[in-house]
Amino acid sequence: MTSPIEARLAELGVTLPTPVAPVANYVPFVVSKGMLYISGQIPVGPNGVEYVGKLGDTLSIEDGRAAARLCAINILAQARAALGDLERVARIVKLTGFVNSAADFGDQPKIVNGASDFFVEVFGDKGRHARSAVGVSGLPFGVGVEVEAVIEIA
Template sequence: MTPQEKLAELGLTLPEVVAPLASYVPAIRSGDHVYTSGQLPMVDGKLVATGKVGAEVSAEEARELARTCALNALAAAASVAGGLSNIVRIVKVVGFVASDPAFSGQPQVINGASELLTEVMGEAGKHARSAVGVAVLPLDAPVEVEMIVEVR
């Protein structure tokens, strides 16, 4: 099954690429790799949640938000790769979780992004990863995800 077919099976479509919030581009290609900027959980141009994970946002909510971030990152990568079918593999994912000081479940939150990528890309979606807790993210977003992908 192609990644496009997998997305459809999951009831998902690649969203429009989220417009940058500052002076950068959503993704850039260098050779056979695409590097995405950090993607927030934006849907239809709006941030869908704010706050710290472990305080205003539950770990399960944040996990779903990480899925949204990963979908936005796939859209950004596909936009400069010539389409989703030109993505060969997800190489690296970095997830940032705006965390309450007592929260230590960052890996489980970012699993939402990792699992979506594997669901869509199959074996090519398995990747190296970092999950980092931070004090605050842009717009008070709970989660942010960036990726490096290999392309044809």
């Protein structure tokens, strides 16, 4: 039987991928005191790393939003690996979005909305969260966006 969250993902046309393994000396998630901390996820899709470039230069706002959404999908893949069932997500507590930005780019919040909007689409009010959207001069593999999450476990 499909859980309500898995059914909602199917309605949105989203299939969660196999979680990406870490590429350095860290773990993809940590569970501690009823909270799930998910390491920064980059936009890795079925064909590998996607959305390489800088926002405000080679990537558009639409590209950045799509990249952030893909990061959020990868966060859910890690959450399912950690918890076994996405029904155990009590709330998305906090997102931090890092946006690889050209020097004069100031629309980081619009980019990270790609992840924020996705979590609200999937979880409703449980998907509303605190958030930071930070412009940076570079990200791993040259991607445009990286997003990390803190999730309360039910």
